[in-house]
Amino acid sequence: MANPKYKEALDRYERHLTEISTQEMVLNMGPQHPSTHGVLRLQLITDGEIVKEVVPHLGYLHRCFDKHAESLNYGKTIPFTDRLDYLASMNNSHAFVMGVERMLGLDSKIPKRIEYIRVLVCELNRIASHLIAIGTYGIDIGATTPFLWCFRDREHIMNMLEWASGSRMLYNYIWVGGLFYDLPVGFEARCAEFINYFKPKLIELDEILTQNQIFISRTANIGVLPADVAINYGVSGPMLRASGIKWDLRRIDGYSVYPEIDFEIPVGKGAMGSIGDCWDRYKVRVDEVHESVRIVEQCLERLQKDFKRTADFDPRALVPKKVNLKAQDYYVRAENPKGELGFYFVTKEKSDIPLRVKSRGPSFNNLSVISELGKGVLIADLIAILGSIDIVLGEVDR
Numbered sequence: 001m002a003n004p005k006y007k008e009a010l011d012r013y014e015r016h017l018t019e020i021s022t023q024e025m026v027l028n029m030g031p032q033h034p035s036t037h038g039v040l041r042l043q044l045i046t047d048g049e050i051v052k053e054v055v056p057h058l059g060y061l062h063r064c065f066d067k068h069a070e071s072l073n074y075g076k077t078i079p080f081t082d083r084l085d086y087l088a089s090m091n092n093s094h095a096f097v098m099g100v101e102r103m104l105g106l107d108s109k110i111p112k113r114i115e116y117i118r119v120l121v122c123e124l125n126r127i128a129s130h131l132i133a134i135g136t137y138g139i140d141i142g143a144t145t146p147f148l149w150c151f152r153d154r155e156h157i158m159n160m161l162e163w164a165s166g167s168r169m170l171y172n173y174i175w176v177g178g179l180f181y182d183l184p185v186g187f188e189a190r191c192a193e194f195i196n197y198f199k200p201k202l203i204e205l206d207e208i209l210t211q212n213q214i215f216i217s218r219t220a221n222i223g224v225l226p227a228d229v230a231i232n233y234g235v236s237g238p239m240l241r242a243s244g245i246k247w248d249l250r251r252i253d254g255y256s257v258y259p260e261i262d263f264e265i266p267v268g269k270g271a272m273g274s275i276g277d278c279w280d281r282y283k284v285r286v287d288e289v290h291e292s293v294r295i296v297e298q299c300l301e302r303l304q305k306d307f308k309r310t311a312d313f314d315p316r317a318l319v320p321k322k323v324n325l326k327a328q329d330y331y332v333r334a335e336n337p338k339g340e341l342g343f344y345f346v347t348k349e350k351s352d353i354p355l356r357v358k359s360r361g362p363s364f365n366n367l368s369v370i371s372e373l374g375k376g377v378l379i380a381d382l383i384a385i386l387g388s389i390d391i392v393l394g395e396v397d398r
Contacts, residue, residue, distance in 0.1 A: 024052065029382075031060045036386065037136065038393030042370075044379070051382050054374035056367060061397040069357035074100050074176055074323045077357070082170040084341070084361060085395045087132055090125040090161070091336045093174040094118055098255060099332030099343050100176045103325050106318060113307040114178055114315055115257045120191070120299040121161060121173065123292045128157040129337035130285045130292075133390040137282060138209055140387040141218045146209050153201055156194050163187065177318035182309060188300050195297060202293070206286055219282060220273030223373045223385035227276065233372070234365040237339025238284045239389060242268035243276035249335035261298050263291045278388040285390070323352045338362045338390055361395035 027044040030036040039060035045053040065084065069077045081096045082089035101107045135150025158168050163184055165173040173180045209215050225235070227243045240247055248265045250258040266287035268280030327349040333342040339362025346356035366389050373385050 023047075027379075031057075037391055038396075040367075040391070040393055040396070042382075042386070044374075044382070046379065049378050049380075051374050051377050051379055054371050054382065056370060058397055061393045063394065063398065065359055065398040066357060069354060069359075071353070073352040074354070078175065079170065079172045081359075082172060083394055084359060084398065085129070085336060085338060085363065085392045086169060087392055088125050088129045088337045089169065089171050090118075090121045090174060091129075091334065092341060093172070094122050094256075095332060095334035095336070095341045096343055097174050097176050098334065099330060099345055100323060102332065103328065103330050103345065103347065104176075104320065104323065106177055106320075109318060110177070111307075111313075112257065113303065113309070113313065116299050116302050116307055117179060117183055117315075118174055119256055119258065119261070120296060120303070121164065121171075123295045123299070124157050124161060124191075126337045127289050127292045127296075128154045128161075130289045131157075133285055133337075134205070134209070134282065134289075137387040137390075138215070140383055141215055143209060143212070143215060146205055149201070149205055149208075153198060153205075156198070160187070160191060160194065163190075175316070175319050176323060177316070177320055179315035182313060182315045183303075185309075188304050191296065192300055195293060195300075199293065202289060210283065210286065216272050216279060218381075218384055219278035219388070222273075222278045222381050223377070223388060224274045225276040225281075225369065225373060229369065229372060230276070233369040235339070235369055236362050236365065237336065238288060239281055239339065239366050239369075241266060242280040242284045244268050249333060249340060253333065255334060261295055263295050266291065278384050281388040281390075324350050325352075326350075333360070336362060338392070338395070339366060341395075359398055361398060363389075363391040363393075363395040364398075367391050367396055 025046050027046055029042040029044055031039040031041040036042065041057040041060070043055040043057060044051050063083065065080055068080045078093050078096060081092040084092050098107065101110065131150040131154045135147040138146035161171060162168045164187060165171040165180060225239065225243050227245050230240050230243045230245070244267055246265050246267050251265060266284045268275050268284055270277070270280060271283070272279045325347040328347050330345045331342060333340050340360065341362060342360035344358040344360065345354055348355045370386060370389065374382050377385065
């Protein structure tokens with residue numbers, strides 16, 4: 001016969017296990033965590049391995065961009081735009097500069113060579129940004145080789161942009177009314193060599209992840225973002241297009257010389273799972289790299305045939321010494337690698353310092369949807385969801 005005291009103790013222990021199994025636990029993921037892609041703190045309310053709620057906490061990298069813009073003139077603000085999405089500095093400055101040029105009425109006077117150079121460097125930066133997104137996403141899931149391949153090929157792009165601007169990451173290359181400098185002699189030929197080298201590498205990168213069964217099982221049908229939810233949260237860029245919505249500001253707004261260039265807009269099709277899942281978000285970025293390669297090739301062709309460098313070409317000819325604007329409100333937007341980057345200007349009469357500049361970063365809106373996507377998933381799947389969003393904290397916190 002069992003000892004009654006032993007049986008009573010066993011019953012108490014079993015009741016205690018039952019109570020523990022139904023208790024919620026609060027876990028902090030970050031702000032120092034290898035899977036948070038920066039100083040982001042995710043507060044998780046979990047029930048065992050299941051995430052019941054996700055609360056993102058921001059502000060660890062706040063850099064006061066808006067306040068800087070209110071204290072400096074328009075030209076001096078451009079280096080600070082580089083530090084928003086610091087993986088796509090060319091795209092940031094392009095959006096900011098377009099807004100100032102439109103307020104000045106300079107946008108129709110910019111020479112075509114300058115416009116094609118801007119698009120060329122922006123698309124090279126888009127490729128570099130997506131390589132970071134794809135490589136780090138692979139290592140989040142457990143694939144080390146794509147991460148190394150992506151950084152290897154991104155290094156070639158960084159070397160070229162450094163050759164053009166003098167900086168490896170924060171370029172200050174696109175100026176109001178022009179460029180810091182014309183492309184170096186031989187840049188177009190070297191860029192064409194890179195494209196010829198990169199095309200087969202991109203196919204290899206695509207194959208090692210896209211059809212990998214382990215990668216598919218970790219991403220297909222995980223973190224499905226319906227189109228209506230994406231719209232309500234203000235999601236943009238590859239995240240929005242992965243949900244099946246064909247929205248790309250390069251086509252919708254047709255800014256710069258994008259209307260003259262032939263390229264497709266990839267969207268999610270649910271090929272491996274559901275439309276708008278993690279796999280679709282990854283695949284849209286891979287397809288966008290292919291399209292950016294096409295755009296770079298067309299820019300190189302036009303720069304070498306139709307808009308060649310000349311001895312008297314001055315990329316700073318239209319750069320104003322002082323930007324004096326009338327009092328007005330103006331909003332400009334552009335398609336950055338992560339989505340819609342917008343700048344809202346409130347200018348002062350006859351002043352080269354704006355009254356207010358509000359930055360609308362795509363990473364902030366895209367990250368906000370994680371509270372919706374993270375409900376009821378495993379902790380391991382939450383890592384896959386966060387990686388598929390592709391955030392940069394410099395743009396989230398601003």
